[in-house]
Amino acid sequence: MGKIESFSNRTFQKVYKKGKSYGNKLLIMYYVENNLNCNRLGITVSKKNGNSVVRHRVKRLIKESYRINAKKFIAGYDIIFIARVGIESSSFSQVESAVKHLMKKNNLVKK
Template sequence: MKKAYRVKKEADFQEVFHQGKSTANRQFVVYVLNKPNQSHFRVGISVGKKIGNAVVRNAVKRKVRQSLSEMKDMLKKDVDFIVIARKPAASMTMNEVKSSLQHVCKLAKLI
C-alpha cells in the first residue's frame, strides 16, 4: 500500500478510536470513521504483542495488507479505518485472513 493509504500518526489513530464505530468478528476488530472530503480510504493495522513474537506479528500484518490491497476496489473511499488483529489471526492462512477481513468489512459496512 502507498503511504497515502495509511493512517500513521498517533493523533489520527486516536481520532478513529474515539470517534469511530467498532465492529468485530473472532479474528479482527475494525474501527471506522467517516471522512466525507477524502478521495480514498486510509487504513491502520495494529497487531499487539499478545499475538506472538515480531516474526509472527509481521507475518499477520503482511497478510492483512495483501488482503486489503486485493479488496481495494470494493472498499468505501471516504473512510479511515483501523484493523486490529486478535490471537486466532496468527495461525490463519492467507485465504482465511482474506475471507475473515471481507466478513468483518461487510459487518462494518465498508464493502
C-alpha cells in the same frame, strides 16, 4: 493501484474515540469517515500475538487482504484493523475472508 495510505498517531486516537467498531473471530475493525477520496488503513498487532516476525507476517496478511479487495470498498474512511490473539495460525484465505466480512458488515462494500 498505488500505495495503501496509512495515518498518524493522532488519527489513530480519533478513530478509536469517534469511530464505530465491529469484530469477528480474527479481527476487530474501527472506522470513521475522513472526507477524503481514499481510504487510509491502520493495522495493530499486539505482542500477545507472538514475536516480531509473527506480528509482521500478520500485518502483511491483513494489508494484502485489504489491497486485493480495495477496489470493492467504498472510499472516504479511516480504518483500523486490530488482530485478535489466534490470528497468527490462520491462513491467508481465512484472514481475507475476515476482512471482507467486516467490510460487508459495516456497509463499506460497493453495491
